[in-house]
Amino acid sequence: MINDDIPAPAPAPARTYTLIGPDGRPYTSTTPGTLGGYRRDRLYGRLDCPSALRFIAAGGYVSNRVFFPDEATAIAAGYRPCAKCLPEKYRQWKTRGTPES
Template sequence: MEARFTLRDAHNHPYPSAAPGRFGGHAKSRIYGRLDCRAALAALARGGPYARHRVFFADEASAVSAGYRPCAVCMPEAYSAWKTRRSG
């Protein structure tokens, strides 16, 4: 199977993959979320530089290990837990 996608690993290094990622992220803001996130889809629809910094992860653990935080819009429970851990 041909590698058609570029994903990020737990060290935030890109690697080729035959399967698409399950989570999308933004390299500048270091936020990850679901692929159907309304905030990310709105940013993509507006155009501009957002798409240039879009990255993808195979799973949530890779995104977290790479230093990304959960999106408050599409992953409110994970975001709340992240925020609690950070302030505690």
């Protein structure tokens, strides 16, 4: 008996993205994140944040670069808004954040 089964073609690998979930742990997503973040300082901001892009250009940032699907997830993961590209959010965060010392 001849086995003439044709192997199913391998599906084209879907582009995946590593995003940070609300528990602060990375997971694989099939959709890109909408916000970028800096793991070491637990900051999140716009993908085109000028200060993030400057760090990336300098080469010292990429290994700490993370991405979030949305803002609620970034906050849940314990990140705070970037003062540079999200000044409004940053002010709100400061207001409801740690008490003045």
